Amino acid sequence: DAGVIQSPRHEVTEMGQEVTLRCKPISGHDYLFWYRQTMMRGLELLIYFNNNVPIDDSGMPEDRFSAKMPNASFSTLKIQPSEPRDSAVYFCASTSRGGRETQYFGPGTRLLVL
């Protein structure tokens, strides 16, 4: 299995631009999580989906952030407009209902907003 796939791996953009991060979960997994990692705040959950439906978005910092999961094999996290304080590493993770004790993380997208 290829594991969780994220793209791009690195993104450099200017303040005010729209940023779209992409994630392909492990096939057969029905839970998908988006996390953000910074030195100051550590690893924090932004939103998670179950069967493509957003269940808990309480961690989404502002209305500038939005996430979608149009099908079981694809999810996006969008930031519009981006700000320098959004600079972080964004991880996607997936798990299955029967194996939710283990979340499998992707390699992350390192975002730098100038």
Added chain:
Amino acid sequence: QQQVKQSPQSLIVQKGGISIINCAYENTAFDYFPWYQQFPGKGPALLIAIRPDVSEKKEGRFTISFNKSAKQFSLHIMDSQPGDSATYFCAACQIYNQGGKLIFGQGTELSVKP
């Protein structure tokens, strides 16, 4: 009440020594306590986990000690090796009620000196 507090922030241990990382939580509804290991440039990966109905779990050189009454748990790495140098995160969740939504500690950067 959703926080998980982790200490120390960083740890330096000699090869062959014991590494100990501590975590504390407040929410007694948490029912699953995993530890994740993260190498630079990679996503976190599950290392070992414990449920509150046992006081200790051992897998190879890694042991979790769990104190339910004190609401504390710790990771012990015996015979620490340079290859163990990584960042370690404790976490907690309600594995069934909240889909395994992980609350992470701040992380401990472990360096094992040869």
